[in-house]
Amino acid sequence: xxxxxxxxxxxxxxxxxxxxxxxxxxxxxxxYSAAYVVVRTDxxxxxxxxxxxxxxxxxxxxxxxxxxxxxxxxxRDVDAVVQDLGGTYRDLQSDSQLRWLGPDKGVEHxxxxxxxxxxxxxxxxxxxxxxxxxxSDMTPTQLVDAADLRYLSDALTRDExxxxxxxxxxxxxxxxxxxxxxGYPCYTTSAGWLGYSDEKLRRLxxxxxxxxxxxxKLKVGADLDEDRRRLxxxxxxxxxxxxxxxxxxxxxxxxxxxxxxxxxxxxxxLWIEEPTSPDDVLGHATIRRAVAPIGVxxxxxxxxxxxxxxxxxxxxxxxxxxxxxxxxxVNEVLAVYLLAKKFDVPVCPHAGGVGLCELVQxxxxxxxxxxxxSLERRVTEYVDHLHEHFVxxxxxxxxxxxxxxxxxYSAEMHESTLTAYSFPNGDFWxxxxxxxxxxxxxxxxxxxxxxxx
Amino acid sequence: xxxxxxxxxxxxxxxxxxxxxxxxxxxxxxxYSAAYVVVRTDxxxxxxxxxxxxxxxxxxxxxxxxxxxxxxxxxRDVDAVVQDLGGTYRDLQSDSQLRWLGPDKGVEHxxxxxxxxxxxxxxxxxxxxxxxxxxSDMTPTQLVDAADLRYLSDALTRDExxxxxxxxxxxxxxxxxxxxxxGYPCYTTSAGWLGYSDEKLRRLxxxxxxxxxxxxKLKVGADLDEDRRRLxxxxxxxxxxxxxxxxxxxxxxxxxxxxxxxxxxxxxxLWIEEPTSPDDVLGHATIRRAVAPIGVxxxxxxxxxxxxxxxxxxxxxxxxxxxxxxxxxVNEVLAVYLLAKKFDVPVCPHAGGVGLCELVQxxxxxxxxxxxxSLERRVTEYVDHLHEHFVxxxxxxxxxxxxxxxxxYSAEMHESTLTAYSFPNGDFWxxxxxxxxxxxxxxxxxxxxxxxx
Numbered sequence: 001x002x003x004x005x006x007x008x009x010x011x012x013x014x015x016x017x018x019x020x021x022x023x024x025x026x027x028x029x030x031x032y033s034a035a036y037v038v039v040r041t042d043x044x045x046x047x048x049x050x051x052x053x054x055x056x057x058x059x060x061x062x063x064x065x066x067x068x069x070x071x072x073x074x075x076r077d078v079d080a081v082v083q084d085l086g087g088t089y090r091d092l093q094s095d096s097q098l099r100w101l102g103p104d105k106g107v108e109h110x111x112x113x114x115x116x117x118x119x120x121x122x123x124x125x126x127x128x129x130x131x132x133x134x135x136s137d138m139t140p141t142q143l144v145d146a147a148d149l150r151y152l153s154d155a156l157t158r159d160e161x162x163x164x165x166x167x168x169x170x171x172x173x174x175x176x177x178x179x180x181x182x183g184y185p186c187y188t189t190s191a192g193w194l195g196y197s198d199e200k201l202r203r204l205x206x207x208x209x210x211x212x213x214x215x216x217k218l219k220v221g222a223d224l225d226e227d228r229r230r231l232x233x234x235x236x237x238x239x240x241x242x243x244x245x246x247x248x249x250x251x252x253x254x255x256x257x258x259x260x261x262x263x264x265x266x267x268x269x270l271w272i273e274e275p276t277s278p279d280d281v282l283g284h285a286t287i288r289r290a291v292a293p294i295g296v297x298x299x300x301x302x303x304x305x306x307x308x309x310x311x312x313x314x315x316x317x318x319x320x321x322x323x324x325x326x327x328x329x330v331n332e333v334l335a336v337y338l339l340a341k342k343f344d345v346p347v348c349p350h351a352g353g354v355g356l357c358e359l360v361q362x363x364x365x366x367x368x369x370x371x372x373x374s375l376e377r378r379v380t381e382y383v384d385h386l387h388e389h390f391v392x393x394x395x396x397x398x399x400x401x402x403x404x405x406x407x408x409y410s411a412e413m414h415e416s417t418l419t420a421y422s423f424p425n426g427d428f429w430x431x432x433x434x435x436x437x438x439x440x441x442x443x444x445x446x447x448x449x450x451x452x453x
Numbered sequence: 454x455x456x457x458x459x460x461x462x463x464x465x466x467x468x469x470x471x472x473x474x475x476x477x478x479x480x481x482x483x484x485y486s487a488a489y490v491v492v493r494t495d496x497x498x499x500x501x502x503x504x505x506x507x508x509x510x511x512x513x514x515x516x517x518x519x520x521x522x523x524x525x526x527x528x529r530d531v532d533a534v535v536q537d538l539g540g541t542y543r544d545l546q547s548d549s550q551l552r553w554l555g556p557d558k559g560v561e562h563x564x565x566x567x568x569x570x571x572x573x574x575x576x577x578x579x580x581x582x583x584x585x586x587x588x589s590d591m592t593p594t595q596l597v598d599a600a601d602l603r604y605l606s607d608a609l610t611r612d613e614x615x616x617x618x619x620x621x622x623x624x625x626x627x628x629x630x631x632x633x634x635x636g637y638p639c640y641t642t643s644a645g646w647l648g649y650s651d652e653k654l655r656r657l658x659x660x661x662x663x664x665x666x667x668x669x670k671l672k673v674g675a676d677l678d679e680d681r682r683r684l685x686x687x688x689x690x691x692x693x694x695x696x697x698x699x700x701x702x703x704x705x706x707x708x709x710x711x712x713x714x715x716x717x718x719x720x721x722x723l724w725i726e727e728p729t730s731p732d733d734v735l736g737h738a739t740i741r742r743a744v745a746p747i748g749v750x751x752x753x754x755x756x757x758x759x760x761x762x763x764x765x766x767x768x769x770x771x772x773x774x775x776x777x778x779x780x781x782x783v784n785e786v787l788a789v790y791l792l793a794k795k796f797d798v799p800v801c802p803h804a805g806g807v808g809l810c811e812l813v814q815x816x817x818x819x820x821x822x823x824x825x826x827s828l829e830r831r832v833t834e835y836v837d838h839l840h841e842h843f844v845x846x847x848x849x850x851x852x853x854x855x856x857x858x859x860x861x862y863s864a865e866m867h868e869s870t871l872t873a874y875s876f877p878n879g880d881f882w883x884x885x886x887x888x889x890x891x892x893x894x895x896x897x898x899x900x901x902x903x904x905x906x
Contacts, residue, residue: 027549056550057521061514061560068510096480097509103703103731105756106559107514151730154707154739250556254607277604278556279759281734282766286607303558306732313735 002043002078007070007115009063010036012413013056013423014354014386015433023195025221026249030055031436032386033423034354035062035110036413037070037118041078048122049412052114052325053353057439058107059423065111068098073119082123086146089116089331093148105303109328116329117359121409131409132362135330136172136369140165143370147334148305155309161338168373175369183400184364185375186382187215187245189352192234194219201230205237212398214242215270215379221248224263231267240268243379247273250301254283258290271295271319278302284316297321300350304328305335312343319377321350324359333363337371346376352383357394358410361401389417455496455531460523460568462516463489465866466509466876467807467839468886476648478674479702483508484889485839486876487807488515488563489866490523490571494531501575502865505567505778506806510892511560512876518564521551526572535576539599542569542784546601558756562781569782570812574862584862585815588783589625589822593618596823600787601758608762614791621826628822636853637817638828639835640668640698642805645687647672654683658690665851667695668723668832674701677716684720693721696832700726703754707736711743724748724772731755737769750774753803757781758788765796772830774803777812786816790824799829805836810847811863814854842870 017029033056039048052062069092073081081088093099093112101108124131135143140162149158188211191204201218208216216238220227227246234244246269252260257275272294276283278301288296299321302308311317322336340347347367349360364380372378380401387393391412395402404410420427429437470482486509492501505515522545526534534541546552546565554561577584588596593615602611641664644657654671661669669691673680680699687697699722705713710728725747729736731754741749752774755761764770775789793800800820802813817833825831833854840846844865848855857863873880882890 027553030550030553054550055553057548058518058551058554058561061517061521061554064514064517065511065560068514095510097483097507098511100480100483100508101511101514101563102559103754105555105732106561107518107554108511108559110554151706151733151736153709154736253604256606277759279558279757280604280763282763283604283607283759301556304732306730306736310733310735 002041002046004039004073004076004078004081005042006040007067007073008038008040009066010038010418011060011063011423012036012354012418012421013059013429014421015428015436016385017056018436023193024219024247024249025194025251027055032354033059034413035059035066035114036418037066037114039070039073039115039118039122043078046078046122046125048118048120048125050114050116050118050121050329050409051355051411052110052117053356054110061107062110062114065107066114069095069108069111070115073115078122078126081119082126085120085123086331088119089146089148089328092116093328104306104328109304110326112328113325116331117325117409117411120330121411124409125407128407130362130404130406131330132365132369132404135362135366136176140169143334146331147338148328148332149335151306152309152335152339155313156339156342160342164338164341165370168370171373172369175373179365179368180403183397183402184361184368184380185378185400186380186396187217187243187399188213188382188384189217189247190384191216192218194222198230198233202233202237205234209238209242214399215245216242217245217247217273217381219249220246220264221251221260224260227264231264235267243270245269245271245273245297248275250274250277252276254280254286257287261287261291261294265291265294269294271297273297273321274300279307281307281310281314281316284311285314288316288318295319297348299323301326305332305339308336309339312339312345317345320345320347321381322347323350324356324363325353337363337367341371346374346378347372348378349380351381352385354386355390355411357382357387358390358392361394361404362409364401365403389413455494455499457492457526457529457531457534458495459493460520460526461491461493462519463491463871464513464516464876465489465807465871465874466512466882467874468881468889469838470509471889476646477672477700477702478647478704480508485807486512487866488512488519488567489871490519490567492523492526492568492571492575494575496531499531499575499578501571501573501578503567503569503571503574503782503862504808504864505563505570506809507563514560515563515567518560519567522548522561522564523568526568531575531579534572535579538573538576539784541572542599542601542782545569546781557759557781562757563779565781566778569784570778570862570864573783574864578861581860583815583857583860584783585818585822585857588815588819589629593622596787599784600791601781601785602788604759605762605788605792608766609792609795613795617791617794618823621823624826625822628826632818632821633856636850636855637814637821637833638831638853639833639849640670640696640852641666641835641837642670642700643837644669645671647675651683651686655686655690658687662691662695667852668698669695670698670700670726670834672702673699673717674704674713677713680717684717688720696723698722698724698726698750701728703727703730705729707733707739710740714740714744714747718744718747722747724750726750726774727753732760734760734763734767734769737764738767741769741771748772750801752776754779758785758792761789762792765792765798770798773798773800775800776803777809777816778806790816790820794824799827799831800825801831802833804834805838807839808843808864810835810840811843811845814847814857815862817854818856842866
């Protein structure tokens with residue numbers, strides 16, 4: 001009967017702003033970061049690893065939030081925790097003082113995500129299964145018990161959710177066998193960051209095609225003429241049979257989004273991603289009606305299940321891009337997958353960042369096996385950055401995620417990564433990165449009773 | 454030419470959970486708290502005071518967020534800052550790394566609110582005017598320049614906003630004279646917290662009537678029979694001419710809200726406040742259609758202007774209860790007032806907590822003077838708690854806020870309050886409150902390179 005003995009937290013940051021990896025119209029200088037949590041136990045070799053993803057400053061806030069969120073786990077019996085993952089989640093989530101800071105959004109929710117991602121990793125390791133397999137072995141009732149369905153009953157009842165899962169339960173094994181042979185299809189964003197030169201764009205598009213990708217995504221929204229030039233280059237390289245997606249990272253108001261996307265219609269994008277504020281359900285619906293047949297996609301900043309419920313109810317999106325580290329871990333992700341199934345919207349998870357690919361591969365596989373049962377109009381993001389920091393990095397071949405086999409949620413980082421990139425005292429940040437680090441440190445005095453007055 | 458020399462921050466918490474003040478169906482044990490910010494200058498006697506409001510654990514996160522948000526102000530010329538309050542706000546808001554943590558919601562936004570509330574207080578003190586007067590002396594163009602209108606142009610353009618303000622500009626002085634005589638009407642929530650006994654409820658309702666209040670609000674949502682009993686007591690005391698409001702603090706799903714509120718219709722509530730998730734625009738619209746003529750009110754957890762825009766667009770609410778410490782300070786509050794005017798929805802700000810009454814009195818007065826020009830269906834919350842901690846507490850007489858006369862936003866706390874209630878080292882928390890304090894401290898180890906592994 002192992003017991004949880006410690007919740008260790010780490011502020012891990014990578015200096016990605018130095019190379020313009022990840023640059024887009026809204027986020028020009030992100031330092032990809034993880035608020036990383038290790039749930040330790042007294043059983044040798046047994047721990048759970050999880051994180052949320054940020055882009056630099058404020059990652060320490062998420063670490064602090066994870067500390068507050070994880071506190072109730074200390075001293076608990078591991079098996080009691082992992083055998084009631086719904087109850088564990090609701091217990092941590094329902095701290096009413098922390099709830100005031102959201103509810104279910106922003107830093108307090110990112111902290112919950114980091115902790116519960118580690119708990120799900122622990123559950124999968126305890127069961128000696130990769131997370132997608134742990135989920136695929138759960139009964140419909142067990143899955144629905146784990147899902148956070150609060151505030152959703154006007155759109156999806158518990159009984160409906162169970163019935164949907166029961167429909168596909170008898171045929172799960174055949175879909176696992178299929179994915180075992182083919183992998184789960186993905187697309188690449190590695191080519192299209194705004195900070196890249198035309199030459200680099202052309203070369204990376206060609207490399208993507210050569211590597212077997214049938215979907216390419218480009219950032220847009222900073223300058224219309226430049227967008228036209230870059231999209232023309234991309235179409236020249238990938239041709240017109242491959243899918244081209246565009247991503248504005250929330251830079252437009254609603255009328256401007258309609259105008260700008262319409263001006264790029266000649267390049268036949270499959271979707272426009274994040275055309276406006278991620279909170280604007282009705283705005284996305286307006287844009288969708290105006291730019292059809294170009295699809296509307298959003299979700300990486302989708303704060304919680306209540307937002308996604310409304311995106312579905314308002315028929316606001318064609319593609320749901322949930323984020324595994326922004327939603328409240330698998331518990332809330334399950335709720336969004338179930339809603340998406342009910343409303344027949346494909347889920348194409350957001351990935352990239354630090355470790356998001358490692359997480360979402362499990363979710364997409366599980367979705368096909370047990371929830372949607374479909375690959376139609378579904379393709380999961382893949383970005384070729386920072387995988388070397390993970391003990392079991394995702395494996396992509398011929399444009400498809402290969403099925404993970406190691407137990408867990410693939411979230412464990414190398415010890416050497418923590419040593420190098422812990423902020424601000426890791427080897428990199430204390431050494432060659434010191435000047436960059438100073439940009440991210442508060443220069444203010446915490447007043448309290450000690451302030452100079 | 455004074456210069457900003459320091460941004461001092463304070464984690465101030467009051468042990469309100471000990472007396473059940475503030476208890477409701479969702480928040481049973483809040484310790485009312487403020488992440489308090491002082492913008493100091495090198496001119497003797499000139500500083501700006503501001504805060505955001507929380508209910509305990511996690512207040513430290515908001516303090517840290519305020520530190521990150523306020524950092525760019527250090528060393529700036531005070532007059533340059535206060536003469537371009539829109540530009541100052543946009544500059545602090547647009548930190549793209551911090552934006553990732555929201556955007557415009559949760560802890561990072563509460564931190565922005567605390568800092569910019571202090572900047573507005575500084576601006577009013579620099580002008581030697583109470584904040585409502587500073588705002589009432591600004592031209593329509595100056596007000597719209599200060600307002601955060603990003604993502605709103607599908608509902609309200611800049612030109613429309615200016616035109617609305619111009620309509621009322623010539624008659625501002627007459628409304629100031631009127632309020633100077635009458636004050637701004639308010640209602641009390643002090644009677645109706647869930648944790649109070651029937652005897653206390655009856656006594657407090659009678660005291661409210663005797664004090665001149667025409668509106669009383671009660672918490673509901675924990676137990677239907679108990680709600681019926683308490684509402685019957687309230688109606689017995691206040692009669693049927695006074696208005697009775699009920700507040701569920703987000704405990705219901707949408708269908709349950711419709712059912713429960715319908716079961717309380719016999720008590721003729723003016724509004725049902727926070728019937729469900731504060732994020733659920735479409736859910737509020739559904740509830741509103743179902744429970745009419747009972748009104749729907751929400752907003753204290755309304756995270757940002759994009760949410761309010763949609764509440765208006767979807768005709769989801771009858772009363773807008775914006776929160777002065779959750780929205781991004783006066784800059785975002787202005788945007789919501791302008792939207793409310795456009796959609797003809799009365800704004801009845803949320804107050805109570807710590808210091809919210811001190812803030813919202815300025816906003817309500819300004820709204821009448823320069824934006825809505827109406828008192829119809831408008832009444833601002835008042836709760837008789839914790840005012841003794843403020844240097845210039847609000848003054849309520851005959852159920853109305855009296856016009857503040859001191860320069861600033863009424864946000865300055867007494868030094869003795871900081872000495873006593875700074876967390877966790879103030880006199881109270883280090884002394885008699887130590888046991889309560891331990892519940893709010895993280896028991897976890899920040900790992901980094903130092904964790905026991």
